[in-house]
Amino acid sequence: KLPPGPPRLPLIGNLHQAPKDAPWVTFSKWIEEYGPLVSVDFGGTNVILIGDFDTARDLMDKRANIYSSRPRMVMGGELTCRGMHIMLRPFGEEFLLHQRLEATVISPRASGCYTPLQDLESKVLLKNLLSTNDFPKQYERFSASIVYALVYGFRIETGEEWQLLTAHEVLKNFTYAGQVGAWIVDAIPALEYLPTPLKPWKKVADRFFMIENDLHMTNLNDALNRKSWNWSKDFMNSKEKKELSDTEVAWDLGILCDAGVETTNVTLQHFTLACCAYPDWISKAQTELDSIVGPDRLPTVEDLEKLPYIQAVVEENFRWRHIVPSGIPHATTQDDFYKGFWIPKGSTIIPCFLSMRTDGKLFDAPWEFRPERWIGKQQQVNNWGYGRRVCPGRFIARNSVAIAIARLLWAFNIKPKNGKKPLIEENVFTTGFVSAPKPFDVVFEPRSAQHRKVVEESFDATEKDVSVLLDDVRKRQVAVGLNPRA
Numbered sequence: 001k002l003p004p005g006p007p008r009l010p011l012i013g014n015l016h017q018a019p020k021d022a023p024w025v026t027f028s029k030w031i032e033e034y035g036p037l038v039s040v041d042f043g044g045t046n047v048i049l050i051g052d053f054d055t056a057r058d059l060m061d062k063r064a065n066i067y068s069s070r071p072r073m074v075m076g077g078e079l080t081c082r083g084m085h086i087m088l089r090p091f092g093e094e095f096l097l098h099q100r101l102e103a104t105v106i107s108p109r110a111s112g113c114y115t116p117l118q119d120l121e122s123k124v125l126l127k128n129l130l131s132t133n134d135f136p137k138q139y140e141r142f143s144a145s146i147v148y149a150l151v152y153g154f155r156i157e158t159g160e161e162w163q164l165l166t167a168h169e170v171l172k173n174f175t176y177a178g179q180v181g182a183w184i185v186d187a188i189p190a191l192e193y194l195p196t197p198l199k200p201w202k203k204v205a206d207r208f209f210m211i212e213n214d215l216h217m218t219n220l221n222d223a224l225n226r227k228s229w230n231w232s233k234d235f236m237n238s239k240e241k242k243e244l245s246d247t248e249v250a251w252d253l254g255i256l257c258d259a260g261v262e263t264t265n266v267t268l269q270h271f272t273l274a275c276c277a278y279p280d281w282i283s284k285a286q287t288e289l290d291s292i293v294g295p296d297r298l299p300t301v302e303d304l305e306k307l308p309y310i311q312a313v314v315e316e317n318f319r320w321r322h323i324v325p326s327g328i329p330h331a332t333t334q335d336d337f338y339k340g341f342w343i344p345k346g347s348t349i350i351p352c353f354l355s356m357r358t359d360g361k362l363f364d365a366p367w368e369f370r371p372e373r374w375i376g377k378q379q380q381v382n383n384w385g386y387g388r389r390v391c392p393g394r395f396i397a398r399n400s401v402a403i404a405i406a407r408l409l410w411a412f413n414i415k416p417k418n419g420k421k422p423l424i425e426e427n428v429f430t431t432g433f434v435s436a437p438k439p440f441d442v443v444f445e446p447r448s449a450q451h452r453k454v455v456e457e458s459f460d461a462t463e464k465d466v467s468v469l470l471d472d473v474r475k476r477q478v479a480v481g482l483n484p485r486a
């Protein structure tokens, strides 16, 4: 039998109950009512919701070979991206070839070599926050500049670069094309065989494809002409490239780049909201920074391992709120049985991050931001997803978030502008696929004149030429025994 779930109607199942906005709220209510494994039927698609860490690990990690595909998205994936979006590729030989292509540049060892870029961009972040409180824009610039430098060999210095602005447009188009239930061709894929005049969606998909394809191809070609090492050159010289077209490689690079921007940005926005809503822990973090680092220099990447409280803040930040609270769906490629329940082949599997993070059995007062939960403890948080689809950028992202948090706390008192702690409820977050805090006003106040001076001097003194930094990154890779392919 299928796992329990809300009663279904004939033919449409639970489609009438399918949430349009903030689906995680409905999903977590069902999980509370029916347990950690829930099944619903959205118009013929069997959807399994997973609501706790143990069940997610048992199925999605331990049985990764059958839980690592993706639900089919005809309009968003097959037509708009012509099947080249790595996040939407079905699990199989082709997907694994693309994963092998990226494996060497995203390993923990390779990711540890990218710290010169994270050092520069976090210094720029602090310097900019001395003169503006527009933190979402500054976090976006910080996150984007790290990945654009790696993938294409250039920096995002202002956040107004045409490549980033076009990437915004691409994301908007992707969200539009990927709307669940909006396109008839998603429900009846055979309609794609109709003659073109009878397929109005095809024109939209073709237009979106052209915009995105142009962006990825131009970025790739520009990157190949830049002076220093970058991922584009590396991928084009790989042995996997022999089996792939330039266009496929350009899309892999483009998606890696896009996937690194909004994610890191929103994670830092959550951190900022937590500073305003639950400030009690901040003094402990700053006391640790003052005793290990002192007032005369910024914390460095090397300091991080001597800063257990800061590490706990980073971990709690990942737990407190996930950027995608409903989880990123997987799909099964075989029938499976678990604790007496049947999970059919082709089911959509949703690991509901919101339910896992607010599980009262594991986390006391889960809405509160309490870094102490992590001191001396190994708990689960699964920020990065599951099985063969686990986030390939996780080592880079963790390093970026950790150095940004350490330096922000070292340099600033981060406070709500109106002096009032925001009350954290679901309605302070946006309701789309990626859920960010709704706009709120924050002041980034330097902790002292000395802290301001160190921020300014560190910025002035640091190397800003991306070619020099990428040459350093390449040298570091060779020094740790890696073999850059370009």
Ligand code: HEM
Pocket (backbone or CB within 6 Å): 086, 087, 088, 147, 255, 256, 257, 259, 260, 261, 263, 264, 267, 323, 328, 329, 330, 383, 384, 385, 386, 387, 388, 389, 390, 391, 392, 393, 394, 396, 397, 398, 401
């Ligand atoms: C704090 C920042 C980040 C968070 C919270 C995050 C989280 C995630 C999650 C939850 C998934 C889905 C895993 C699954 O399906 O089980 C994912 C996938 C992915 N992430 Fe990240 N990510 C972050 C940063 C990055 C960065 C920096 C990159 C690239 C450099 C990246 C590239 C990707 C890609 C390409 C996928 C698709 C993997 C696939 O479908 O096989 N992410 N990420």
